[in-house]
Amino acid sequence: MYGTLRRGGRAALAVVAACTLCLLVAPAAAAAPAPAADPVGGPLMTGGRVVVSLPPGVPRPPKITAKAYVVADAETGEVLATKAPHKPLRPASTLKTLTALTLQPKLDEKTVYTASADDANIEGSKAGMVPGGTYTVEQMFQALFLNSGNDAAHGLATLNGGVAQTVAEMNALADSLQAHDTRAVSPEGLDEDGQVSSAYDLALFGRAALANPAIMEYAGTVQAPFPGRMVKKGKRRPTFQLWSHQKYVLNYDGALGIKNGWTTLAKNTIIAAAERNGRTVLVTLMGASQGWQEAVQLSDWFFRHGGKAAPVGELVEPGAPTGAVEAAAPTLAPAPPAAAPAARAQVPGTGSGWLGKVLAVLGVLWATVAALRLRVHYRRRQRRRRLAAQGPIGPPRRPLPRERPARTGQPVR
Template identity: 50%
Template sequence: MWTKLVPVTALIASVALTGGTAHAEPTTPVGGEALGSRGLVAPAGVKKPPKSKATSYVIADADTGQVLAAKDAHGHYLPASTLKTLTALTLIPKLDKNRKIKPSRNACNQEGSAVGLSPKVSYKIEDLFRALMMSSGNDAAMALAETNGGVAKTMADMNAEAKRLQAFDTVAKTPSGLDEKGQRSSAYDLALIARAGLANPDFRRYISTKTAKFPAPKGHYEISNHNKLLWRYDGMIGIKNGWTSKARASFVGAATRGGHTIVVSIMRHEGFFWDEVSKLLDWGFSVRGKAAPVGRLVDPLPATALAGPHTAATATPTTAPSGGASVTPAAQPPLLDTAASKQTDSTKMVGSIVIGGGLLFGLIWLGFGIRRRRGRSGL
C-alpha cells in the first residue's frame, strides 16, 4: 500500500508547485535510483565503508560529484547548525562583506550557541560570516538574516537556493538551524550544499579559518572553529557541525589530499563522531577512482529553469553516471519525524493514511481547476 501511494505525493507536489497542472511523476531519487535505499549502498569489489553510528550519511568525490557510498541518503532529518551552510551559501553573494552593521537586540539575544554580539558594536558582514561558520553563532545568523531584509525574505531566499541546487529534501525555517516544525534536510542535500560552497572562495575561507579576532565593546577577542578535524585530520578544509537535543549530532566536512577532495555528511548521530568521520574520509580517498559510484551529486539547475512557471517537480531530468536512469526529485515517503526515530511499519501505515487524504484533496483541486501559488518560505 505504501509504495502504491508514493507517486501520489509526487503528483500533489507537482500540482502545488506548478499552479494546478499535473506533470510527469518523479520516479528516481535525485542522484540515482540506488540512493533511494534506506540502508547502506556501497560499491562492489572494494572493502565496505567503516561502520558509523550515524543514521544517515553520504561519502562523495567533490571533484567529480560521484557518490562513493551512502546510507539513507535522502532520509529527512533535522539538520541543526549544518543548515548554516545553506545560510552562508545563500547570503554571501547578497551581502557586501565590507559593510558594517549594528545588530538588533533580537539578534543579540538568540538562544543556543552564540558568538556574543553586542548592539553597541559595529561588525563587518565578513565578521558575522566568520561567527556563523566558525563559532556557529545563532546571533550572527539572525543578524545576517535581518541585514538581508528580514527572516521571511531570508527563508524564501534560502529555500530558493536549495531548489537551485536540487536539494529538494531541504526545507529551511530558521537561518540558524534551531529546530522548527517542518524544517529538514538530508545527508545528500548537505553534501550538495557543501560542494557548491567549496566553489565559493569566501565560503571556503570562512570554513577553513581556525582562529580569528572578533570585535568586542572594548577591543576584540579570539574565536575558534568548532570543527575539531581542522586540527586533527590531514588536509581538512572544514565545513560545519551541528547539534540539538532533537536533531542529535550532524556534520558535513571536506578534505583534500593528492589534489582530490572528499565530502562526508552525517545526520542523526548520538555522540562523538570525529573519529568515525575521519575513517569515512580515509575510506573515500582509498576507493575513489577504483570503484563504480553508487550515485552522483547533481549539478545546480540553470537559472532559466527557475525563472519559468515550472519548478523543482518539473525540472528536466539529467543523466546518472550509469547512463540509463534519469535524475529527478525523489518520490519518497515524508520523513519529517525521522529525526526523533527511525520509521517502523506502523508509522508507515499512518503516513499512508495521511497521503491517501492528500490524494483526495489534491484530486478535488484538480477537478475544479483551482490554482494555487507557493508560499514564500518554500515547500
C-alpha cells in the first residue's frame, strides 16, 4: 500500500510540475491584450477617488459621505469634480427622471387615465391615486416629481402600453444618451434586482431634463392640487395639495430641480440643478447619508470655485464619440488609465495574472491528491472483499520463542 501511494505521489509531483510550467511560462510569441477603451466622458472618469484639477490655493470639494458624485457645468457639459462616476449603484427615485424623459414626449398632458388597483397598491411613496379614479397625464407627472409617486409612475407606464414596454423604451433611451451604466427594471426606481445606474448617467439624465421645459416645470413645482376620492355623479370631487418632497428645491437659492430619491438599500440619491449669475450647476449623488445637504455643499463649491477648476471630463452628447476630452492633470487622480485593464486582468478567475495561475496550480494539486486518496480507498475496499470471500480462518499461529543458551554455556533442557 505504501508503495502504491509513493508511486502515486511521484506521479502527482510530475503532474503538478508540468501544469506549473504550462501556466507560468508564457509563450514568447503571445500577443498582448488590446487596451480597453476610455470610459464614457474621458479617461479620468474611472476609479473611486475624488478627481479634480485645481490651481494652487483653490480648495478642493468638501468631503461628503456619498459613494459617488458628479459636479458639472450644465451649460458646457464640463465635469469639474467627480468620485466613482461610473460605479454601478441603486438609483432609487432618481430613475423617475429617465421615466419622465421617456414618456413626456409621447403622452398628451390632457389625456385622462383611470387608475387601477395595481397603481393604488404599489409599494413605496404614493401620491394617493385610488382605483377607479381619473387623472390627467399632467397631474400624474406633477405627482411623479412632487411626491415621488410610485402610483403615478406605474399609471403613466400603464398608459404607455405597460410596464414591460416602458422599461424597454427607458433602456433604449439610456443607451442613446450613452448612459451605458444604467439598467432599468421598473419605472419607479424601487430596489429591484439588477436595477442600477451611476452618478455619471444620472448627470446625463439631468442635463437632458434641463433641455426639456415641460419636465423642468414639473421638477421645479412646489405645490399643486391633486384629485381625491371619486364621488357620486353631481357632487364635486374633493382635491388636496401635493407638496414637493425635494428639499433642495425648497431650500437652495436658485434651485431648478430635478429629482431626489431614497430607499433602504440605495440610501440618498439626487439629481440637482441650480442657476446663479448666469451659470448652472448640475450635481448628482448616490449612496449618501444626506442627500440635499451634500448637494448644497457641492453646489456652493461650484459657484465659489468652479470657475477656476479645469475640466476632468465631459458629459457626452447623445451618440457622440467617447473619451475625446483631454483633461488637465488632476490634483489627485486615480492610477493611469493603462493600469486599469491590467489590474482587472489579474482578478482571480479571469484565467490570467500570477494569482490566477497559482490558483490553477493549487487546483491541479488538490485534484491529484483527491484522486490518490480515492485510489487508496478503492484498493483497501478490494482487499477487505477478498478476505471476506475466503471465509473465517483460525487465529494466527504465534511463533515459538527462540532458545537462548544458558549462562553456563550448556544447552537448555
